[in-house]
Amino acid sequence: MDSFNFYSPTEFVFGKNRECEAGQLIKKYGGKKTLVHFGGGSAVKSGLLKRVTDSLDVEKLDYVLLGGVKPNPRDTLVYEGIELCKKEGIDFILCVGGGSVIDSAKAIAAGALYDGDFWDFYSGKASIVKALPVGTVLTIAAAGSEGSGDTVVTQEKTGLKRGAGSNALRPRFSIMNPELTCTLPPFQTACGAADIMAHVFERYFTNTTEVEITDRLCEAVLSTMVKEAPRVIADPNNYEARANIMWAGTVAHTNICGVGRSQDWNSHNIEHELSGLYDVAHGAGLAVIMPAWMEFVMPHNPMRFAQMATRVFGCAMNFEKPEETAKEGIRCFRRFLKELGLPINFKELGAKEEDIPLLVEKLGLCENKTWGFVRLSSDDVAAIYHIAAKATL
Amino acid sequence: MDSFNFYSPTEFVFGKNRECEAGQLIKKYGGKKTLVHFGGGSAVKSGLLKRVTDSLDVEKLDYVLLGGVKPNPRDTLVYEGIELCKKEGIDFILCVGGGSVIDSAKAIAAGALYDGDFWDFYSGKASIVKALPVGTVLTIAAAGSEGSGDTVVTQEKTGLKRGAGSNALRPRFSIMNPELTCTLPPFQTACGAADIMAHVFERYFTNTTEVEITDRLCEAVLSTMVKEAPRVIADPNNYEARANIMWAGTVAHTNICGVGRSQDWNSHNIEHELSGLYDVAHGAGLAVIMPAWMEFVMPHNPMRFAQMATRVFGCAMNFEKPEETAKEGIRCFRRFLKELGLPINFKELGAKEEDIPLLVEKLGLCENKTWGFVRLSSDDVAAIYHIAAKATL
Numbered sequence: 198m199d200s201f202n203f204y205s206p207t208e209f210v211f212g213k214n215r216e217c218e219a220g221q222l223i224k225k226y227g228g229k230k231t232l233v234h235f236g237g238g239s240a241v242k243s244g245l246l247k248r249v250t251d252s253l254d255v256e257k258l259d260y261v262l263l264g265g266v267k268p269n270p271r272d273t274l275v276y277e278g279i280e281l282c283k284k285e286g287i288d289f290i291l292c293v294g295g296g297s298v299i300d301s302a303k304a305i306a307a308g309a310l311y312d313g314d315f316w317d318f319y320s321g322k323a324s325i326v327k328a329l330p331v332g333t334v335l336t337i338a339a340a341g342s343e344g345s346g347d348t349v350v351t352q353e354k355t356g357l358k359r360g361a362g363s364n365a366l367r368p369r370f371s372i373m374n375p376e377l378t379c380t381l382p383p384f385q386t387a388c389g390a391a392d393i394m395a396h397v398f399e400r401y402f403t404n405t406t407e408v409e410i411t412d413r414l415c416e417a418v419l420s421t422m423v424k425e426a427p428r429v430i431a432d433p434n435n436y437e438a439r440a441n442i443m444w445a446g447t448v449a450h451t452n453i454c455g456v457g458r459s460q461d462w463n464s465h466n467i468e469h470e471l472s473g474l475y476d477v478a479h480g481a482g483l484a485v486i487m488p489a490w491m492e493f494v495m496p497h498n499p500m501r502f503a504q505m506a507t508r509v510f511g512c513a514m515n516f517e518k519p520e521e522t523a524k525e526g527i528r529c530f531r532r533f534l535k536e537l538g539l540p541i542n543f544k545e546l547g548a549k550e551e552d553i554p555l556l557v558e559k560l561g562l563c564e565n566k567t568w569g570f571v572r573l574s575s576d577d578v579a580a581i582y583h584i585a586a587k588a589t590l
Numbered sequence: 591m592d593s594f595n596f597y598s599p600t601e602f603v604f605g606k607n608r609e610c611e612a613g614q615l616i617k618k619y620g621g622k623k624t625l626v627h628f629g630g631g632s633a634v635k636s637g638l639l640k641r642v643t644d645s646l647d648v649e650k651l652d653y654v655l656l657g658g659v660k661p662n663p664r665d666t667l668v669y670e671g672i673e674l675c676k677k678e679g680i681d682f683i684l685c686v687g688g689g690s691v692i693d694s695a696k697a698i699a700a701g702a703l704y705d706g707d708f709w710d711f712y713s714g715k716a717s718i719v720k721a722l723p724v725g726t727v728l729t730i731a732a733a734g735s736e737g738s739g740d741t742v743v744t745q746e747k748t749g750l751k752r753g754a755g756s757n758a759l760r761p762r763f764s765i766m767n768p769e770l771t772c773t774l775p776p777f778q779t780a781c782g783a784a785d786i787m788a789h790v791f792e793r794y795f796t797n798t799t800e801v802e803i804t805d806r807l808c809e810a811v812l813s814t815m816v817k818e819a820p821r822v823i824a825d826p827n828n829y830e831a832r833a834n835i836m837w838a839g840t841v842a843h844t845n846i847c848g849v850g851r852s853q854d855w856n857s858h859n860i861e862h863e864l865s866g867l868y869d870v871a872h873g874a875g876l877a878v879i880m881p882a883w884m885e886f887v888m889p890h891n892p893m894r895f896a897q898m899a900t901r902v903f904g905c906a907m908n909f910e911k912p913e914e915t916a917k918e919g920i921r922c923f924r925r926f927l928k929e930l931g932l933p934i935n936f937k938e939l940g941a942k943e944e945d946i947p948l949l950v951e952k953l954g955l956c957e958n959k960t961w962g963f964v965r966l967s968s969d970d971v972a973a974i975y976h977i978a979a980k981a982t983l
Contacts, residue, residue, distance in 0.1 A: 198768075198833040200605025205598060211850065212593025375591075407830035410814045410838045417806035424802055437800035440591040444850065445803045453846065457604065457837065 198408055198457040205451040207344055208370040211444065215372045216245065216334050219291060220252035226330055226369040228289025231260040232282055234302045235293040236267070240336070245377065249293055249334055261285050266294060269351045269358060269472055269479070270301035272316060278305035279315060282329065290331045296340020296392075296479075299333050303348035303366045306331050318361040319350055325363035333371040338378055338443040339389030339480060341396055341450020343371035351473055357559070358473040373447070375440040383430050387537035388480025390426040393446040394419060394530075395483045399462050400455035402494070402501060402570040408458045412504070415454045419509045421445045423533065430537055459569030464490035466567065467578060470556045475548055484539035485546050488531040489585035492524075494571040499523040532590055543586040550586040553579055591801050591850040598844040600737055601763040604837065608765050609638065609727050612684060613645035619723055619762040621682025624653040625675055627695045628686040629660070633729070638770065642686055642727055654678050659687060662744045662751060662865055662872070663694035665709060671698035672708060675722065683724045689733020689785075689872075692726050696741035696759040699724050711754040712743055718756035726764045731771055731836040732782030732873060734789055734843020736764035744866055750952070751866040766840070768833040776823050780930035781873025783819040786839040787812060787923075788876045792855050793848030795887070795894060795963040801851045805897070808847045812902045814838045816926065823930055852962030857883035859960065860971060863949045868941055877932035878939050881924040882978035885917075887964040892916040925983055936979040943979040946972055 210218060223231055233250060240246045241264075253260050263278055281287070282305060292302035306328040308315030317323035335343045342348065347362040378386070401415040421441055428438035448454065464487050471482040495502050503519040506512040506526025510533075515521045531541055540546040557579050573581070603611060616624055626643060633639045634657075646653050656671055674680070675698060685695035699721040701708030710716035728736045735741065740755040771779070794808040814834055821831035841847065857880050864875040888895050896912040899905040899919025903926075908914045924934055933939040950972050966974070 198830060198837070200608065201602075203602040203604065204600075207597075209594075209596040211596070215593065407834065409817055410811070410834045410841065413810035413814050414807065414841070417803070417810040421803045421806050437591060440850070441800065441803045444591070448803065448807070448846070453841070457833070 199405055199459070201456040203452065203456045204364055205344060205367065205453065207368045209344065209373060209447065210370055211373045213374055213376055215374050216249055216377070217252050219249045219332070219334060219372060220254070220256035220258055222332060222370045222372070223253065223258055223289055223291060224256050226289070226332065228258065228330065230285065230287055231258060231289045231291050232278065232285070232287045232305070233260050233262050233291050233293065234266065234278065234298055234305065235262075235264045236295070236298050237264070240293050243380065245334070245336070246293060249291070261287065266298045266301045268297050269476060270297045270304070271351055271353045273353045275301055275304040275308060275315060275350060279308040282309035288329065290329050291334070292331065293334045293336065295335065295337030296342045299335075299340065299342035299368075300348040300350060302331055302333075303328070303342070304350050307361070307363070307366065316352065319359040325361060325365055328363065328365040331366065331368045333368050335371055335373045335443070336377045337381060337385065337389055338439070338446040339392040341393070341446050343368060343373065344447040344451040349469070356473045358469040371447070373443055375436055375443045378439050378443060379434050379436070381433070383433065383538055385478065386429055386433065387426070387539050388478040389446065390422055390442065390537060391480040391484045391487070391534060391539055393442070393449045394422050395465065395487050396449040397454055398487060399465055400458065400460045401505065402461050403458040404570055405458035411454055411456060411458055416505075416508045418445050418449045418454060423509060426537055460567065461570035462567035463571070463573055466560065467581060470560050471546070471548055473559070474552065474556065475546070477546055477548070481540050481546055484534040485541060485543065485548070485585045485588070486581070488527055488534070488541070489581050489588060491527045491530070492584055493577065493581045495520070495523050495527065497571045502526055528590075531588065535590060541590070542588040548586070550583070553582045553586070556582055592798055592852070594849040596845060596849045597757055598737060598760065598846065600761045602737065602766060602840065603763055604766045606767055606769055608767050609642055609770070610645050612642045612725070612727060612765060613647070613649035613651055615725060615763045615765070616646065616651055616682055616684060617649050619682070619725065621651065621723065623678065623680050624651060624682045624684050625671065625678070625680045625698070626653050626655050626684050626686065627659065627671065627691055627698065628655075628657045629688070629691050630657070633686050636773065638727070638729070639686055642684070654680065659691045659694045661690050662869060663690040663697075664744055664746045666746045668694055668697040668701060668708060668743060672701040675702035681722065683722050684727070685724065686727040686729065688728070688730030689735045692724075692733065692735035692761075693741040693743060695724055695726075696721070696735070697743050700754070700756070700759065709745065712752040718754060718758055721756070721758040724759065724761045726761050728764055728766045728836070729770045730774060730778065730782055731832070731839040732785040734786065734839050736761060736766065737840040737844040742862070749866045751862040764840070766836055768829055768836045771832050771836060772827050772829070774826070776826065776931055778871065779822055779826065780819070780932050781871040782839065783815055783835065783930060784873040784877045784880070784927060784932055786835070786842045787815050788858065788880050789842040790847055791880060792858055793851065793853050794898065795854050796851040797963055798851035804847055804849060804851055809898075809901045811838050811842050811847060816902060819930055853960065854963035855960035856964070856966055859953065860974060863953045864939070864941055866952070867945065867949065868939070870939055870941070874933055874939055877927040878934060878936065878941070878978045878981070879974070881920055881927070881934070882974050882981060884920045884923070885977055886970065886974045888913070888916050888920065890964045895919055921983075924981065928983060934983070935981040941979070943976070946975045946979070949975055
């Protein structure tokens with residue numbers, strides 16, 4: 198096990214109707230004037246936004262609204278939010294939505310206390326050392342952004358999708374009401390499940406040995422997803438399954454599953470170019486890329502894949518040929534994704550094999566920024582895209 | 591799944607030599623004058639205390655020493671510590687030691703900011719709303735106190751062992767260097783393992799249904815202990831096994847394994863009377879009580895025990911007679927404890943069956959304060975003590 202620091206100071210407030218505590222929580226964490234950040238019309242139409250702002254009214258808290266966050270959140274709205282924060286003297290950001298809204302809010306929070314261009318944090322030119330406090334009301338179980346210090350934003354003019362992170366971005370509180378996720382369509386629900394599992398796999402495939410505790414914690418989240426995700430696809434209103442998935446999504450990304458070990462986020466980076474270029478859902482892109490990445494890197498450590506196959510998918514161990522067990526585990530994962538209704542190849546995703554050179558070029562030097570299992574060349578990345586393009590069950 | 595709040599703001603600083611960062615961390619968390627609280631001579635003899643105070647000297651931080659904490663920490667030293675804090679103007683408490691030292695430090699931290707008798711918190715007369723900030727340098731993997739808001743103290747004159755808890759007691763930071771645990775004798779190491787597993791079992795046996803994610807997290811910690819505890823008994827200097835156990839001990843007790851579900855701490859309470867009366871190690875008492883409690887309550891929900899048996903101990907499921915699988919799981923657990931070198935009955939522990947009426951009387955109304963699986967009568971408690979008294983493999 199490697200040395201590590203683990204710090205997850207967010208207060209998680211979980212259960213039915215908890216969004217009505219937003220005002221109290223902002224007050225508790227010192228907010229006086231809040232930017233309420235959200236996405237499209239669904240938060241308005243469903244009445245969620247009103248319930249939330251009503252709770253701010255009860256506490257006599259001032260606020261300003263900024264909606265319009267799109268999936269794969271854009272830098273353009275972030276610039277707008279930063280201006281608004283400075284102009285209005287905002288001292289707290291409450292986001293109501295899923296990972297995109299939270300990621301946008303984190304970018305605004307960091308940018309509002311920074312004199313330069315906020316994109317410096319995403320291009321690697323500057324590090325985030327301070328940010329406005331953020332609170333969240335989560336509506337989608339997927340990104341884990343409600344419990345992480347991470348954020349991903351897309352630059353509109355280039356289509357570049359880049360991440361940044363800092364403990365300063367960890368939300369002060371995150372309100373999680375599983376009921377709010379019940380209206381999410383099956384496809385988005387499945388995309389969220391893929392994202393949650395990818396967050397675990399990217400920690401699971403490591404070169405660090407002797408990490409039984411974090412291996413087991415990873416497997417706990419994965420096993421939960423294998424059980425619960427098909428249940429919500431079959432019955433979207435299953436509160437209990439929604440609740441298990443929602444909490445699993447947070448556990449997957451606070452880094453409790455990843456401390457003390459190398460991690461490998463190459464497959465996330467490889468996917469970012471897909472959703473950047475085609476504006477497809479991140480989780481759908483992961484469903485295509487993740488198993489392809491697994492197939493390509495499996496020979497590096499077949500036993501690790503065999504462990505996943507036996508412990509998570511219940512495969513029988515082939516002690517003479519562990520590679521066979523490893524392959525069977527990857528097959529199980531791809532079949533599981535397909536059964537959730539997700540795409541498993543380029544055609545189903547809406548991507549084009551002839552774009553692969555462009556995808557590889559856009560990924561550029563970013564490709565190995567966070568490798569911790571297998572370092573990839575540009576040719577390797579192209580090979581993974583080609584596996585993903587042609588994948589079948 | 592039930593509604594819940596989860597809040598674990600402690601910064602965990604894990605790995606070799608990290609104790610040398612104590613001074614920097616106290617400074618980061620605002621301490622100016624620190625009470626350094628510790629136990630017996632081992633922290634002095636090993637040089638650990640000097641390494642820690644040297645790191646305070648480097649940061650030019652003032653401090654006062656208070657040693658002498660015993661296992662099952664006493665109220666008498668807590669009173670002394672509170673006086674010292676008030677007299678010296680202490681604004682931070684750093685504890686160097688195991689669960690007993692941390693629990694004593696938390697009591698001092700709460701008492702130092704309270705006008706009444708600190709025992710009010712432990713007798714249930716008052717709630718802890720504020721406390722001096724606490725940091726820890728952990729030397730024993732067991733109590734989980736480094737990541738919890740809980741504390742247990744024994745009243746010297748009565749032998750009563752009582753607990754209190756508050757988020758205000760959660761350490762600001764906890765330094766965890768697994769190397770520091772390598773000198774711990776096998777018996778204490780095994781006691782720690784029993785305590786860690788008990789903390790999980792007390793969350794695992796619940797009346798809340800549909801808690802797959804927390805079930806799986808519990809099983810992750812338990813499976814890790816089943817693998818790693820025998821390794822440290824066989825080879826006390828196995829850093830990797832020590833590291834896995836140390837982090838498992840923290841995960842077991844931040845409550846990440848217990849949110850959203852009823853919990854049942856009766857077996858912990860039942861044990862407290864044993865260690866209170868005989869001054870035996872808490873973990874040794876748990877090794878005697880926990881399987882006995884399991885045998886007594888198993889008929890309430892055999893399937894839950896069968897799940898533990900199959901998922902943690904790898905027992906085969908007997909679908910026709912799940913009670914048999916449940917019993918086999920409890921047998922496996924007792925055998926596992928015995929193989930670690932722990933007592934499994936009163937005689938091996940040094941307790942007397944004829945004291946059972948006294949134990950039941952001392953436990954008094956405390957017995958069901960925290961039941962969430964099976965509510966016990968005094969007769970039930972007596973029955974559990976009798977099972978524990980006579981237990982064999």
